[in-house]
Amino acid sequence: MEYDKTIDQKWQRYWQEHGTFTVDVKADAENKYYCLVMFPYPSSELHVGHARNYVIGDAVARYKKMQGFNVLSPMGWDAFGLPAENQAIKRKIHPKEWTVTNITRITAQLKSWGIGYDWSREVTTCMPDYYRWTQWLFLKLYDKGLAYKKEASVNWCPSCQTVLANEQVVSGECERCSTVVEQKKLKQWFFKITDYAEKLLDDLTLLNDWPQRVKTMQKNWIGKSQGVEIDFVIDGYNKKLKCFTTRVDTIFGATYLALSWDHSWVEELMDKAPNKKEITAFIEKIKNQPLSERLVDNFEKEGVFTHCYAVNPMNGTKIPIWLANYILAGYGTGAIMCVPAHDSRDYEFAKKYNLDIVEVIRKNEEPETGNNSNSVYEGTGTLINSKDYSGIDSQTAKERLAEYMESKGIGRRAVNYKLRDWLISRQRYWGAPIPMIYCERCGEVPVAYDDLPVYLPEDVEFVPTGQSPLTYVDDFLKVACPKCSQPAQRETDTMDTFVDSSWYYLRYISPKEETVPFVRADVNKWLPVDQYVGGVEHAILHLMYSRFINKFLRDQGLVSFSEPFKRLFTQGMIVKDGAKMSKSKGNVVAPDYILQKYGADTMRLYILFMGPPEKDAEWQDSGLQGCWRFLQRSLRLVDALLEHRGDADQEKQASLNQQEKSLLKKVHSTIKDISADLDGNFQFNTAISRIMELVNQAYKSLNDGYIRKDVLAQTVDVLFRLLAPFTPHLSEEVNSILGNSGTIFKRSWPQSDEKYLKEESVEIAILVNGKVKAKMVIDVSLSQEAVKTKALSVDKIQNIIRDSVPKKVIYIDKKIVNIVA
């Protein structure tokens, strides 16, 4: 049998016509398996790097289907977003047109690779029937006070001409275009994800089947820290400064306070400050400093003295209050107590400005060292110079001090998070309009649910001005206030596209529903997603936003599960010439020529065989060639079977020869091992190598002598069923050639038969005085004695071992020896 391109098309057509991958959510809910691949942003054509994602997802889906699950594997489009708009500006094509063209092209690609989706569930986030429900979600959040507008210092990308969420700023640069991000004070919409910080953190422990790496990243991003918020009375003011610290045990070493430039009290203190000019200049300097400058390694600490003092509540000492550039504006209270002896940053600052350094913690191992205040010790230990608390260890002191402060009302236990609220406004056109209206009389008024969707107007000038292009569309902008019917204006910003993608996995269950975003009963049956597959670049962004939205919907009683994705798999990149594939580098491997020359199955097989799927892998055309060779070899086994002469019935009378036995053993051990590879962590590479071994052995057996027809038939049949998740077209073709009707995916996954796997060897442990001294495997055929007898002499054992296992393990004490089978 020869491979021929028409095989691909033949079976792709078959799957489509027979609805092989179409799911009825009501009828198929029992024994369901929801396999989801992160939906793509439809920009240009897909290359083999993208293909890896879909091929992995498809292999899982097809494997599960063969195992008898009702597999839902849907596809859709994350279709709003900046690239479409940027293309529109550059080429004068409407974003919608550009997007739809790309979707058509990519759909054809996915189909040509034989990815088995239920296309009847396709969702497209830029279509009104979808974004209507994204707006609905916004209103739901608004109703609960979780969507709010506030003025804040926000990240602004001057190139994209829009604000960005914290999560979209990477090392001070725009995640998308790598432009240095600026800080601007703007009034923007936020989602209150911080309300869910604790839940998002706690429930990470439920995600046993997520990569540890992703969970750690989320944990760090949420950044919970526990400590104490201490009130410092300001000398001469009727005012307290709240400072958060995780090291309350160092309170007696606090020798100054430091405030961030935008602390609320700064304005008041300026009235009296003798060095007002100096302070103003200092604040201006920090304010205008680009974020990127702050992120360099040795960012110079600077500050200015306010000429005010605070009182340390524990010892009454007056300590100076400074403004300092290293105090983060958005974290904690924006004011901290500084302990130079035990914090390297405070130490650096104190040295520079000649502030007191008082050691209050001593490392436990070193009892007395003469030199103090010349170095920083940031660890815990025993308190010194701390009045009544001296001699106590850090941990105990933390608790006692917190208790004391709470009882005196001068401090309280507190928790802080690094996580900030999710900024969702974007000053761009190609996104879901935020469904809000501003009325001079009534203020901020949400659009009524019944008035959704707020349609995105299509006739728009795209040129970015820093204002949303919608600002200039009168038909859109001007609207009657829903409350008082007076002229009012719509919100012109659109939503971050991560809002669209934070709930799409729910819409797949009810994609055509016109009255609700999803049917609750069906969603509760089909979710959580059993297997989610995607790139690790979404470890924080998409995956945390989705978890947040899911938890919100759960709290509203709209879904019943608290985590949307039960298992997560993050695949690595495919690189070429050591670099990520990109058009600008000119190292893109386009799938088209591969399909032409080798067909879809060869490409799929190679992508899965390249290496562990979670790791990056280097594309090698020669490796692809190897997979092609392997498939050709496999197909020649089919020929060998078809040409095989010999009467199967007659053959069955005779007993199997050694080769046939060994081949059948290989067939069944392969089934067993591959199932383990796939049930575990998707070790497609080793699964495929096992199939190659099977083919090699089958060849050897054929070359060496006669193989019974039924044995060969079983080998070939199992071989192509095992290959089916990887090479579905060829497996279908072979399946039909072997006389089976219908699709191979309605047949079951092969089961290994234990009778062929019976071990001919036995593992024994050698005990000396009851202690395991050695374990080894002995070939039973060589020494039946080993199993029959419970105890053997040392000599005998050594003989058996010499005959059957390598010398290396012959270390036995000349004592009593037992054999445990």
Add this chain to the structure above:
RNA sequence: GCCGGAGUGGUGGAAUUGGCAGACGCGCUGGACUCAAAAUCCAGUCUUCGCAAGAAGGUGAGGGUUCAAGUCCCUCCUCCGGCACCA
């Protein structure tokens, strides 16, 4: 700086989690077929010594535990990823 992950042939990578290191693929070498090439098939391919059977060494470096270590423990080196003034 902190937190993760990883270091195995010429190369991508295996090793039932402590049990014959290098499976499988690529590449390379030799042979068969061919006027020749491609394709295909067969054999070989960690290093050293040996015609061979075989012997010895070998998983970033050094030490340790164990009958047995790529795998576990300690010290160090290198690379990759994430976070990065989070008080």
